[in-house]
Amino acid sequence: MLLQVRGLGKTFGGLDAVKDVDVDVPEGQITAIIGPNGAGKSTLFNLLAGFYAPTSGTVTFEGKDITGMKPHRTVREGIARTFQTTQLFENSTVLDNVLAGCVVRSTSNALDAVFHTPRHRRDERASRAKAMEELEFVGAAHLADQVASNLPQEAQKRVSMALALATEPRLLLLDEPAAGTNDEETAAFGDLIRQMVARGITVCLVEHKMSMVMNLADQIVVLDHGQRIAAGTPEQIKSDPLVIEAYLGANNDQAGAQS
Numbered sequence: 001m002l003l004q005v006r007g008l009g010k011t012f013g014g015l016d017a018v019k020d021v022d023v024d025v026p027e028g029q030i031t032a033i034i035g036p037n038g039a040g041k042s043t044l045f046n047l048l049a050g051f052y053a054p055t056s057g058t059v060t061f062e063g064k065d066i067t068g069m070k071p072h073r074t075v076r077e078g079i080a081r082t083f084q085t086t087q088l089f090e091n092s093t094v095l096d097n098v099l100a101g102c103v104v105r106s107t108s109n110a111l112d113a114v115f116h117t118p119r120h121r122r123d124e125r126a127s128r129a130k131a132m133e134e135l136e137f138v139g140a141a142h143l144a145d146q147v148a149s150n151l152p153q154e155a156q157k158r159v160s161m162a163l164a165l166a167t168e169p170r171l172l173l174l175d176e177p178a179a180g181t182n183d184e185e186t187a188a189f190g191d192l193i194r195q196m197v198a199r200g201i202t203v204c205l206v207e208h209k210m211s212m213v214m215n216l217a218d219q220i221v222v223l224d225h226g227q228r229i230a231a232g233t234p235e236q237i238k239s240d241p242l243v244i245e246a247y248l249g250a251n252n253d254q255a256g257a258q259s
């Protein structure tokens with residue numbers, strides 16, 4: 001198992017945003033985390049990537065306890081994440097954004113940079129090549145010199161994926177990759193995610209678009225009010241009475257409109 005989550009909990013004030021959650025993420029698969037609004041999906045991602053420290057429970061990645069490890073360390077361990085709303089350096093170019101991801105695997109240090117040592121120059125060349133490779137992979141190489149904030153949201157999402165990929169993750173956490181995209185773009189993101197898996201990257205995604213989740217996921221974990229209420233294949237989840245009840249009870253239009 002690539003990632004193992006046991007009894008994970010996070011409280012905000014008196015509220016259990018995530019409570020006693022177990023998740024197994026098998027290597028080389030796509031795991032989807034779904035649930036109504038406020039179910040705790042983003043909080044779970046923040047716990048896995050180290051943006052929040054859990055109140056209880058453990059996170060084990062490749063057999064190593066990474067519970068409470070900060071984001072700059074989890075990313076070195078091989079966990080990268082994208083955000084619901086893209087968080088790019090808006091005034092920087094697309095290439096510079098992706099180069100920021102390359103820094104994680106850079107071997108030269110600050111002194112190398114200051115003195116422009118051969119190691120630094122080598123490293124810089126390798127990073128640029130890597131960044132361009134990832135931009136090509138996500139279909140955004142032609143945007144390399146554009147300022148990130150000038151791009152439409154769909155392109156920004158691709159760039160943020162390239163940034164995450166530049167950190168060379170073993171596990172990629174995608175927070176609502178299809179949010180705000182039309183059907184055609186959603187399908188294209190689905191293809192891209194499959195290509196990531198083909199590269200050997202394990203993907204875990206939070207997504208409201210049920211059509212995408214059902215098409216893509218090998219396994220689905222369902223959260224409701226912070227707790228795991230079901231886990232299984234798309235077929236199993238579709239017919240799970242607890243899941244149906246959670247979505248209907250939430251009285252939102254996601255289950256009906258997008259399944």
Ligand SMILES: Nc1ncnc2c1ncn2[C@@H]1O[C@H](COP(=O)(O)OP(=O)(O)OP(=O)(O)O)[C@@H](O)[C@H]1O
Pocket residue numbers: 012015016017035036037038039040041042043044
């Ligand atoms: N930083 C925070 N401080 C206080 N409460 C929070 C914080 N983050 C999340 N919560 C609360 O925790 C619960 C779970 O929120 P979370 O954002 O994880 O849900 P979600 O499933 O990602 O929802 P959505 O689908 O709407 O993005 C909600 O009740 C939310 O209001």
